[in-house]
Amino acid sequence: MIAAFSPFLAWRYFVQRRINWLSTAGVMFAVWAMLLVDSVFTGFVSSIRQDVANSSPHLLVTDLPHDTDYQVLQPVIEAVEGVASSAPRLRHYGLLQPLRAPQTINRSGSSQIDFDHARSGFALLLGVDPARELATGNLRDWLARESPFGTGSSPLQGNRLEQYPFADVDERQFGFFGLPGAVDWAARKRAGLPIEPDVTDHRSNTPGVLFGYERALRLPWLRHGDPMELVCVSFTEAGGKVTLHTHPSRVAFAGCYATGHRGFDEPTVLLPIETLRTMLGADAADPDSVALVTDVAVRVRESVGPDALPALQRRLRDAVQKALGGKTCSVLDWREQNPVMLGAIASEQAMMQFVLFVVMIVAATVIFATLHLMVVQKTRDIGILASLGGSPRSIGAVFLGNGFAVAAIGTVLGVALGVVSVRFLNPVNEWLYATCGLELFPRALFDLSGIPVRLEPSWIASVAIGAMLLSLFVAWLPARKAARLHPVQALSHE
Amino acid sequence: MSAPVLEAIAVTKDYRLGKQPIPVLRGIDLAVQPGEKLALLGTSGAGKSTLLHVLGLLDAPTTGEIRYDGERVDQRSVAERARLRHRQIGFVFQFYHLIPELTALQNVMLSGMMATSVLQYWGVRKAAKAAAIAMLEKVGLGHRLHHRPAELSGGERQRVAIARALVAEPRVILADEPTGNLDSQTANGVVELMFSIQRERGLAFVLVTHDENLARRCDRIVRLRDGAVVT
Numbered sequence: 001m002i003a004a005f006s007p008f009l010a011w012r013y014f015v016q017r018r019i020n021w022l023s024t025a026g027v028m029f030a031v032w033a034m035l036l037v038d039s040v041f042t043g044f045v046s047s048i049r050q051d052v053a054n055s056s057p058h059l060l061v062t063d064l065p066h067d068t069d070y071q072v073l074q075p076v077i078e079a080v081e082g083v084a085s086s087a088p089r090l091r092h093y094g095l096l097q098p099l100r101a102p103q104t105i106n107r108s109g110s111s112q113i114d115f116d117h118a119r120s121g122f123a124l125l126l127g128v129d130p131a132r133e134l135a136t137g138n139l140r141d142w143l144a145r146e147s148p149f150g151t152g153s154s155p156l157q158g159n160r161l162e163q164y165p166f167a168d169v170d171e172r173q174f175g176f177f178g179l180p181g182a183v184d185w186a187a188r189k190r191a192g193l194p195i196e197p198d199v200t201d202h203r204s205n206t207p208g209v210l211f212g213y214e215r216a217l218r219l220p221w222l223r224h225g226d227p228m229e230l231v232c233v234s235f236t237e238a239g240g241k242v243t244l245h246t247h248p249s250r251v252a253f254a255g256c257y258a259t260g261h262r263g264f265d266e267p268t269v270l271l272p273i274e275t276l277r278t279m280l281g282a283d284a285a286d287p288d289s290v291a292l293v294t295d296v297a298v299r300v301r302e303s304v305g306p307d308a309l310p311a312l313q314r315r316l317r318d319a320v321q322k323a324l325g326g327k328t329c330s331v332l333d334w335r336e337q338n339p340v341m342l343g344a345i346a347s348e349q350a351m352m353q354f355v356l357f358v359v360m361i362v363a364a365t366v367i368f369a370t371l372h373l374m375v376v377q378k379t380r381d382i383g384i385l386a387s388l389g390g391s392p393r394s395i396g397a398v399f400l401g402n403g404f405a406v407a408a409i410g411t412v413l414g415v416a417l418g419v420v421s422v423r424f425l426n427p428v429n430e431w432l433y434a435t436c437g438l439e440l441f442p443r444a445l446f447d448l449s450g451i452p453v454r455l456e457p458s459w460i461a462s463v464a465i466g467a468m469l470l471s472l473f474v475a476w477l478p479a480r481k482a483a484r485l486h487p488v489q490a491l492s493h494e
Numbered sequence: 495m496s497a498p499v500l501e502a503i504a505v506t507k508d509y510r511l512g513k514q515p516i517p518v519l520r521g522i523d524l525a526v527q528p529g530e531k532l533a534l535l536g537t538s539g540a541g542k543s544t545l546l547h548v549l550g551l552l553d554a555p556t557t558g559e560i561r562y563d564g565e566r567v568d569q570r571s572v573a574e575r576a577r578l579r580h581r582q583i584g585f586v587f588q589f590y591h592l593i594p595e596l597t598a599l600q601n602v603m604l605s606g607m608m609a610t611s612v613l614q615y616w617g618v619r620k621a622a623k624a625a626a627i628a629m630l631e632k633v634g635l636g637h638r639l640h641h642r643p644a645e646l647s648g649g650e651r652q653r654v655a656i657a658r659a660l661v662a663e664p665r666v667i668l669a670d671e672p673t674g675n676l677d678s679q680t681a682n683g684v685v686e687l688m689f690s691i692q693r694e695r696g697l698a699f700v701l702v703t704h705d706e707n708l709a710r711r712c713d714r715i716v717r718l719r720d721g722a723v724v725t
Contacts, residue, residue: 001611002611002612003607003608003609003610003611004607004610004611004612004614004615004616005604005607005608007612008604008607009593009595009596009604012593012595012596012600013595016595017595380591381593383591384591384592384593385608386552386576386579387550387552387579387585387587387591388579388580388585388604388605388608388658388662389576389577389578389579389580389581389583389605389608389609389662390576390580390608391572391573391576391577392572392573392576393573394608486553487547487552487553488547488552488553491552491587491591
């Protein structure tokens with residue numbers, strides 16, 4: 001039994017001895033920091049994970065053998081229970097050079113050497129079947145992504161960039177990311193290419209390429225329809241000799257897309273898969289050629305929950321491998337498609353939480369130091385309480401109760417301050433920007449309209465419980481010391 | 495003669511200085527009758543305070559026995575000795591030993607909170623407060639209830655300590671040089687107060703002092719020298 005004097009005296013000590021307020025402030029600021037910093041980081045991580053997920057199909061069949069034919073795989077894949085649709089993808093790399101762009105000359109004036117993806121023209125080419133990709137992946141969202149700036153415009157328009165005019169093209173044109181005839185006609189005229197005398201007679205047949213808006217941002221002079229030279233390179237080996245082949249093609253800049261995942265948007269250029277296949281020697285017009293793919297994007301039926309996904313992955317992999325005559329392949333979910341990115345942010349989050357835990361340890365150390373000091377200062381009181389009939393356990397409970405008051409009040413204040421800070425972080429940021437030009441968070445750098453904050457109730461509970469337990473633990477040590485003091489020695493303490 | 499309320503039988507107490515035992519009490523035999531005023535008289539270092547601590551169960555004898563109402567209590571557990579201390583014994587110290595963060599009233603009320611749980615105390619809190627106020631009024635401090643020790647004079651502090659010792663209605667008062675820190679006039683007032691309450695309640699009273707005059711006002715004097723009873 002804890003005697004009534006324990007909580008009574010614990011509270012009086014807490015109120016009367018201002019050093020306790022210091023400890024309370026320490027706990028409060030530690031809890032506040034843990035909530036605020038983690039909520040901002042969680043907001044960032046959620047935003048990044050959402051963008052990464054948005055840039056990836058539900059499942060991706062990849063690591064396929066060379067010369068894999070989508071015509072063979074499609075019925076096999078779509079026959080697997082749980083698969084809604086599939087879309088072929090062909091990955092390669094190439095160089096893009098706008099015909100009317102000024103040559104980028106380095107300072108020596110010799111040749112074009114530039115390590116910037118966009119300006120050098122190097123691109124990861126992703127050939128897609130627009131119609132199938134629309135049904136299977138997130139292409140529709142990529143082409144009409146809501147603006148993170150919250151102005152009603154897209155990030156592309158917000159940066160005066162041109163989105164692919166999805167609403168203004170018909171199905172035929174969309175099949176090769178073509179542009180409206182008038183747009184193509186005007187662009188060809190700008191570039192000095194042969195054109196029909198009358199714009200109404202012109203039909204665009206030039207395949208379009210779509211730039212991620214991160215890339216297009218670096219080429220602000222690009223206009224819809226600007227013709228570009230696309231060159232791919234491949235190698236063949238015969239008789240121990242390697243031969244390099246270049247595959248040029250004429251394409252047009254058709255606009256931008258945005259997944260929000262910078263690591264995808266910046267290097268990747270979308271183009272019709274048929275164009276890329278033809279460049280790589282699998283001409284669509286040739287009846288002997290195969291519908292070349294390097295990957296197949298798969299849309300999973302909504303009825304397949306996250307728990308059922310691994311089983312579906314296994315079924316899909318087994319079916320595809322059987323169709324490939326036993327050759328291996330991989331079936332990846334969106335996390336497995338982006339392991340480095342997600343692993344990095346998970347690692348950063350863990351490190352950040354560790355740093356915050358250290359902050360909490362510092363606060364706990366302050367409590368320990370305060371209570372330890374108090375036990376030393378109140379040694380005579382401990383003797384007095386013993387002489388009045390206080391049991392060692394109840395005497396220890398005085399100091400444990402004092403620590404509990406520090407922890408509880410500090411935690412409650414810290415949680416309240418944290419919740420309020422998270423709630424008003426963006427208004428304060430906006431107010432600072434409007435009045436002083438200060439930005440706590442550089443919006444342009446992250447392409448976000450505000451500081452992404454996300455305060456999870458489970459995190460609040462974890463922090464509050466953790467702070468309480470840690471504080472009680474460090475309070476228990478001096479409390480135990482108080483309980484073990486000999487009454488006579490305590491009474492004679494100077 | 496009635497049975498003694500408090501007895502020390504062949505009590506010895508050694509302290510250790512390194513490996514060397516230092517005898518402080520050497521076979522003390524003592525019996526205190528109910529309502530008796532007993533003075534423990536001796537020079538500094540005679541073992542008076544140590545004996546008082548042993549009698550008050552704050553310290554354990556090295557050998558010998560402490561009995562309350564004929565029952566041996568020195569071998570009981572720490573918690574049981576604490577309970578017994580609360581029920582049977584009231585301490586008054588030379589340096590008052592009040593809790594500085596508490597008012598006079600709270601210091602006295604503290605005694606009532608020692609042996610009850612929070613819930614038990616909640617039920618009797620008004621009665622406990624009334625008893626504490628009544629006790630402070632009895633020692634002449636009805637007008638100083640809400641003053642902290644730092645705001646009270648030495649005599650007033652000792653009166654608060656006396657009120658605190660008495661409010662739990664103990665059967666034995668152990669006073670360690672209660673007037674040692676007071677001027678003679680204040681000391682006389684404090685002694686009168688203690689003795690009047692002692693008479694009124696029939697308490698056993700053990701007074702440690704080196705003041706011969708004060709000792710003579712008690713019913714019996716036990717002289718200590720070098721840890722042993724002389725007379």
